Amino acid sequence: MPEGLKINKGAEEAVRELLRSLLESGRVNGVLALGRTGGSNGGVAYSLFTDPDAFRVDGTALPLLPFMPANAGGLLSRLTLREPLAGPVAAVVKPCELRAFIELVKRSQGSLDNLLLISSTCGGVYPLDVGANGDLKERPPGYWEAVKHGELDHDVRPTCRACVHFVPDNADITVALVGKEDLDTQCALFLNTEKGAKFVEGLEGTPLSDELETEPIQRSHSQRAAYREELFAGVEVGMQELIRTFGRCIGCHACKTVCPICYCSLCYFESQDCEYLPEIYETELERKGGLRVPPNTIFFQLGRLAHVSVSCVGCGMCTDVCPADIPVSTIFSKVGTSVQALFGYRPGKDVTEEIPLMTFEEEELTQVAT
Amino acid sequence: MEEQEFTPKIVGFLCNWCAYTAADTAGVSRLQMPPSVMVVRVMCSGRVDPLFVLSAFLKGADGVLVAGCWPGQCHYQKGNLHARRRAAMLKSIFETLGLEMADRFRLSWVSASEAPRFAEVAKEFTEEVEQLGPTPIWDEVFL
Amino acid sequence: MNDKGAILPAEDGVEAAVVGWLKEALNKKVFDALLIPVQVPAEDSFAYLLLQNPALLENASPLPPVMPVQGGKAISRLTMRGNGSKRIAAVVRPCEARAAIELTKLEQAHLDNLWLITVDCPGVLPLSDYLEDPAAGAARFAEASQRWDRAPMRPACQICHRFSMPASDLHIGTLGSADGTVFVIPGSPKGERVLESMDMPLEAALDDWTAQVKEMEKAQMERRQQAHADLREGIAGPDGLLDVFSDCINCHNCQRVCPVCYCRQCYFESAALKLPPENYLARSERKGALRFPPDTLLFHLGRASHMILSCVSCGTCEDACPMSIPVAQVFSLLADRAQETLGYVAGRSLEDPLPLATYEMDELHQVEQPYVEIYHKREVQDA
Numbered sequence: 001m002p003e004g005l006k007i008n009k010g011a012e013e014a015v016r017e018l019l020r021s022l023l024e025s026g027r028v029n030g031v032l033a034l035g036r037t038g039g040s041n042g043g044v045a046y047s048l049f050t051d052p053d054a055f056r057v058d059g060t061a062l063p064l065l066p067f068m069p070a071n072a073g074g075l076l077s078r079l080t081l082r083e084p085l086a087g088p089v090a091a092v093v094k095p096c097e098l099r100a101f102i103e104l105v106k107r108s109q110g111s112l113d114n115l116l117l118i119s120s121t122c123g124g125v126y127p128l129d130v131g132a133n134g135d136l137k138e139r140p141p142g143y144w145e146a147v148k149h150g151e152l153d154h155d156v157r158p159t160c161r162a163c164v165h166f167v168p169d170n171a172d173i174t175v176a177l178v179g180k181e182d183l184d185t186q187c188a189l190f191l192n193t194e195k196g197a198k199f200v201e202g203l204e205g206t207p208l209s210d211e212l213e214t215e216p217i218q219r220s221h222s223q224r225a226a227y228r229e230e231l232f233a234g235v236e237v238g239m240q241e242l243i244r245t246f247g248r249c250i251g252c253h254a255c256k257t258v259c260p261i262c263y264c265s266l267c268y269f270e271s272q273d274c275e276y277l278p279e280i281y282e283t284e285l286e287r288k289g290g291l292r293v294p295p296n297t298i299f300f301q302l303g304r305l306a307h308v309s310v311s312c313v314g315c316g317m318c319t320d321v322c323p324a325d326i327p328v329s330t331i332f333s334k335v336g337t338s339v340q341a342l343f344g345y346r347p348g349k350d351v352t353e354e355i356p357l358m359t360f361e362e363e364e365l366t367q368v369a370t
Numbered sequence: 371m372e373e374q375e376f377t378p379k380i381v382g383f384l385c386n387w388c389a390y391t392a393a394d395t396a397g398v399s400r401l402q403m404p405p406s407v408m409v410v411r412v413m414c415s416g417r418v419d420p421l422f423v424l425s426a427f428l429k430g431a432d433g434v435l436v437a438g439c440w441p442g443q444c445h446y447q448k449g450n451l452h453a454r455r456r457a458a459m460l461k462s463i464f465e466t467l468g469l470e471m472a473d474r475f476r477l478s479w480v481s482a483s484e485a486p487r488f489a490e491v492a493k494e495f496t497e498e499v500e501q502l503g504p505t506p507i508w509d510e511v512f513l
Numbered sequence: 514m515n516d517k518g519a520i521l522p523a524e525d526g527v528e529a530a531v532v533g534w535l536k537e538a539l540n541k542k543v544f545d546a547l548l549i550p551v552q553v554p555a556e557d558s559f560a561y562l563l564l565q566n567p568a569l570l571e572n573a574s575p576l577p578p579v580m581p582v583q584g585g586k587a588i589s590r591l592t593m594r595g596n597g598s599k600r601i602a603a604v605v606r607p608c609e610a611r612a613a614i615e616l617t618k619l620e621q622a623h624l625d626n627l628w629l630i631t632v633d634c635p636g637v638l639p640l641s642d643y644l645e646d647p648a649a650g651a652a653r654f655a656e657a658s659q660r661w662d663r664a665p666m667r668p669a670c671q672i673c674h675r676f677s678m679p680a681s682d683l684h685i686g687t688l689g690s691a692d693g694t695v696f697v698i699p700g701s702p703k704g705e706r707v708l709e710s711m712d713m714p715l716e717a718a719l720d721d722w723t724a725q726v727k728e729m730e731k732a733q734m735e736r737r738q739q740a741h742a743d744l745r746e747g748i749a750g751p752d753g754l755l756d757v758f759s760d761c762i763n764c765h766n767c768q769r770v771c772p773v774c775y776c777r778q779c780y781f782e783s784a785a786l787k788l789p790p791e792n793y794l795a796r797s798e799r800k801g802a803l804r805f806p807p808d809t810l811l812f813h814l815g816r817a818s819h820m821i822l823s824c825v826s827c828g829t830c831e832d833a834c835p836m837s838i839p840v841a842q843v844f845s846l847l848a849d850r851a852q853e854t855l856g857y858v859a860g861r862s863l864e865d866p867l868p869l870a871t872y873e874m875d876e877l878h879q880v881e882q883p884y885v886e887i888y889h890k891r892e893v894q895d896a
Contacts, residue, residue, distance in 0.1 A: 039759025
């Protein structure tokens with residue numbers, strides 16, 4: 001199995017061409033990728049493409065665009081939830097989206113069957129309001145220049161600039177972008193699995209035996225790790241500080257809706273359990289003299305942390321969607337990192353690795369019980 | 371701060387087979403225990419949903435105790451082993467967010483025949499919580 | 514509807530007067546508790562507090578610059594499972610009171626032991642504008658609202674013609690208040706009893722205030738009609754509508770913050786819309802691509818079909834949208850048209866039955882016509 005393929009085209013062009021030929025030859029039945037919505041705002045959304053022409057130079061598909069209108073891991077779950085795919089479908093997703101999908105597969109919320117997963121070393125994405133303001137350019141100028149040098153455009157989301165997992169796990173094919181100075185003219189595809197190699201058979205290119213993790217990647221990793229530490233250190237800790245941070249939370253639960261890990265059809269905090277009898281309100285009112293309505297602002301956040309922190313992939317959708325500008329993702333990533341370290345767990349790394357709370361060892365964590 | 375002592379309100383989730391039996395025996399045997407633990411009997415420490423612990427704290431508990439059988443002795447084989455992981459996760463969340471709940475939450479193993487140990491755990495934990503003082507969110511309106 | 518009101522002195526401004534009056538009501542045990550917006554600890558927003566401790570009124574505001582949570586929703590959460598023993602006064606904006614009335618008809622709130630107290634409303638700032646700089650936002654709001662200038666307010670507020678509320682239990686009329694007084698106008702026997710217990714006789718004539726309200730309503734109605742006419746041109750036809758919603762990321766914020774959307778599990782999040790992959794691929798084949806997740810327009814039009822008859826045009830949906838889609842503007846247009854067709858105004862009165870829960874034998878023949886003409890190929894016989 002060749003480790004990789006070097007194609008004499010720019011990365012975007014090569015990826016488009018690969019997907020176009022996969023569709024045209026019928027080797028895949030569909031492709032999930034970003035594409036222009038056709039709206040006057042120049043917006044972009046994920047689409048399930050079946051027309052190969054969408055991937056022509058003048059077509060609507062924009063597979064490598066640095067934007068995340070939804071976590072595609074959740075979309076892959078949506079696609080494969082009821083049944084696994086009967087025939088091959090390709091998907092072009094970011095590393096965190098892929099990791100989220102793996103976590104969902106572990107929870108029986110999707111299937112990897114017949115999916116050709118294409119990802120890339122990731123230079124981050126722009127926040128949602130760039131799209132909302134109509135500022136999303138097809139080829140954001142600063143972005144690719146930064147990526148070529150293993151850096152991040154300063155307008156990319158803070159969550160992305162703090163992400164140290166920007167090299168995909170579990171992709172069948174990885175498109176090398178970060179640190180590739182020649183990405184305008186050359187495309188390096190890393191074929192990580194036999195499936196990946198099979199699907200590029202016939203594609204014109206020379207075999208590649210480079211390392212994926214080059215020096216620019218390592219450098220980017222250190223830079224991002226440093227920023228991550230800074231970002232996490234900036235989280236104000238303590239109950240009073242949490243109350244201040246979430247003071248302006250409006251309880252819209254958008255963070256939960258966009259979170260790929262939060263898949264429950266009926267969230268506990270929206271269920272009957274949280275519809276209180278008047279006596280409950282009145283008892284609390286008697287005691288405290290006052291209480292916030294609707295209640296459970298902090299309970300929702302801590303509860304959601306208890307539910308998802310073990311699998312949080314730090315995709316940042318929560319911060320992006322919050323109407324009150326609360327840095328939810330920073331808090332959730334920070335807690336997620338601690339909880340995951342506790343169990344030596346990396347969400348999305350290995351689909352056979354059990355979710356830490358679903359399993360146990362006979363001898364472990366002896367310091368917890370006293 | 372006044373010298374007046376406060377009796378902590380500690381919500382204790384005790385597993386039916388071990389910890390609750392021990393607590394019951396301790397009571398019947400008139401072992402000295404502070405009146406601070408408000409007992410909720412569950413069939414297994416593995417029944418304790420992390421949301422129970424959060425809910426207890428956010429409703430004003432000064433402390434939360436989860437007590438069950440020793441690992442290897444769970445009536446349902448492995449419930450307590452799941453409970454241990456959940457407790458570890460909760461503590462990690464509390465510590466990372468700088469919440470006092472980290473110190474106000476305790477997981478203990480107490481077998482059915484260990485009544486004096488239960489009394490000891492109750493006494494010890496009560497003292498620790500007394501040291502920490504009443505929960506700072508008792509009157510908190512913006513939760 | 515009374516033509517007389519009680520007088521509330523307001524030399525230090527409306528807010529101080531109203532809060533002072535509420536404090537007095539609490540102390541006199543006219544109410545047991547209040548539901549009122551209070552500034553949050555970080556001073557960067559407001560949250561509804563159910564309170565009985567008068568000290569908590571220090572940072573309370575009957576007319577905060579923003580509406581992070583729709584008051585109708587707060588009232589619904591509180592009273593969904595019934596009223597308790599405490600008599601609660603909820604101080605809300607007219608659209609929030611109207612939402613509470615709709616929710617009561619929908620059995621999601623109970624108003625027996627709850628008094629709706631409203632104030633003439635100048636609108637609220639869009640939440641994102643305010644959050645950029647809360648202190649500056651508060652100042653901007655204070656200044657604009659004094660002059661009844663709606664330019665900085667939410668688009669929905671800019672075209673609001675129901676900013677005064679004679680149908681709440683007590684309404685505080687502030688428009689054009691001369692010599693530092695405002696009026697407290699009862700809208701129900703419940704409200705009248707409150708004024709009696711507070712020794713506030715209905716001695717002020719309301720002609721002046723009523724005239725000012727009517728004048729502003731007329732001006733606002735004109736603005737509304739113009740805005741709706743312009744909007745309708747822009748969104749007419751599937752292309753127009755698709756364009757408006759093209760940036761939608763399906764976060765469903767609009768649905769979740771809407772006071773009237775009360776379903777625990779929205780139909781559009783249920784298993785009904787979670788289909789096997791063949792379905793999605795087949796749909797994609799038809800046009801070469803299928804937006805994913807699909808059914809964006811279905812969600813918005815479907816949501817409209819579910820709640821438009823109770824829509825109070827508060828604009829909270831638009832505030833919550835992360836992609837700045839003018840949801841409230843579209844929905845307020847649809848609401849006005851739909852409610853007009855059925856002769857209904859959402860939240861006007863508890864006595865108005867929900868339009869879809871009732872019918873007349875002889876009505877709405879204009880809706881029948883196309884059906885008869887197309888399918889029975891005959892002229893409609895006049896009844």
